[in-house]
Amino acid sequence: xxxxxxxxxxxxxxxxxxxxxxxxxxxxxxxxxxxxxxxxxxxxxxxxxxxxxxxxxxxxxxxxxxxxxxxxxxxxxxxxxxxxxxxxxxxxxxxxxxxxxxxxxxxxxxxxxxxxxxxxxxxxxxxxxxxxxxxxxxxxxxxxxxxxxxxxxxxxxxxxxxxxxxxxxxxxxxxxxxxxxxxxxxxxxxxxxxxxxxxxxxxxxxxxxxxxxxxxxxxxxxxxxxxxxxxxxxxxxxxxxxxxxxxxxxxxxxxxxxxxxxxxxxxxxxxxxxxx
Numbered sequence: 001x002x003x004x005x006x007x008x009x010x011x012x013x014x015x016x017x018x019x020x021x022x023x024x025x026x027x028x029x030x031x032x033x034x035x036x037x038x039x040x041x042x043x044x045x046x047x048x049x050x051x052x053x054x055x056x057x058x059x060x061x062x063x064x065x066x067x068x069x070x071x072x073x074x075x076x077x078x079x080x081x082x083x084x085x086x087x088x089x090x091x092x093x094x095x096x097x098x099x100x101x102x103x104x105x106x107x108x109x110x111x112x113x114x115x116x117x118x119x120x121x122x123x124x125x126x127x128x129x130x131x132x133x134x135x136x137x138x139x140x141x142x143x144x145x146x147x148x149x150x151x152x153x154x155x156x157x158x159x160x161x162x163x164x165x166x167x168x169x170x171x172x173x174x175x176x177x178x179x180x181x182x183x184x185x186x187x188x189x190x191x192x193x194x195x196x197x198x199x200x201x202x203x204x205x206x207x208x209x210x211x212x213x214x215x216x217x218x219x220x221x222x223x224x225x226x227x228x229x230x231x232x233x234x235x236x237x238x239x240x241x242x243x244x245x246x247x248x249x250x251x252x253x254x255x256x257x258x259x260x261x262x263x264x265x266x267x268x269x270x271x272x273x274x275x276x
Contacts, residue, residue, distance in 0.1 A: 029116055033123030036109070041127065046097055050131045053090060054139035057083070062146045072155055077230050079143055080164060083136075084223030085203045087172050091132070092195025095179035096188035098124060107271035121180065121266045128176050133169045140165035160233055164226050171221035174258055178218065181262045184269065215250040218258075 041047060061082070065075050102110040110120050144161040148154060175198075182191040198219035205213065205220040206227070214220040228244070 030119045030123060033119045034126055037123050037127040040101055040109075041098065041131075044097065044101070046094060046128075047131060049090075049094065049097075050135040051138065054135050054142065057086070057139055058142045058146060061143065062150060065147070066150060072151060072153055073230070073234050075147070076155065077227060079147075080140075080168075080226045080230065081206055081223050083139055083168060084171075084220075084226060085199055085206075087168065087222060088175055088198035088202060088219040089192075089195040091172060091175040092179045092182075092191045092198075094128060094132075095176060095183050096191050098128060099180065099183035100188060102184075111269070111271055117267050117269065118263050121184075121263070125177050125180060128180075129169075129173050132172055132176060136165045136169045136172070137162075140168070156230075156233060160229075164229060167225050167229065168222045171218065171225060174218040174221075174255055177262055178258060181265070185265075215247050216254060218251075218254065221251060 061079050065079075068075070070078065110124075111117070140161050141158075144156070144158065179191050179195065182194055198217075201217055202219045202223055204210065205217065206223050210220060210224070214224050224247075
């Protein structure tokens, strides 16, 4: 009996060591893939676009707001809505450029150097989402600083602007993964067409047409949630806690389905021919 227990414990210890070694291999390969993605993108237009697009957006809106007869609340809300509307198309362009690099190498560096098939996609997603976070921070906080100097008013604090940036980024993470899937599975043309359609949908769903529907479309999440937060902070919030909780549950379910579907699919991915 005692010998049986000893052998059983030793078997459990060996199994635990094997699991730990496997986890270390996966995390080590993921780290190498992330470094590789950074090196591949550093000499492309992708990092530049993550700086140039927010900077141009800030400049255009501040110039327009310098003479527009809008209220300060309307200007902030309008800028955040514009960011949420343009985000899907910008993400589709960025993802198309990133996957196009893999097409030029016939997906050899994307698929041929990885033991764990999910790691290359996860690494590309992490790097693009990280750049996206920096771009959203620049777009929101840069606008906040310029708007404060222009109007000399402080309707919202720096922390509230930071919260808006985080909301836009979290809502946009699903878009990066979705458009990476479209580019890998189909083509950049499909991704750009879907991104253009998402731009239109996100704009329409900011109106009454989106009631009861926007929760199922990730492209509409950023505009809706940022709008709710702004209205709440300036004292005009009309969204109940129950309604917000229900929307969060739907969004979480859509996110889980998207993530599980894409990472299950990538396990069987063997690349594709470029037909663009």
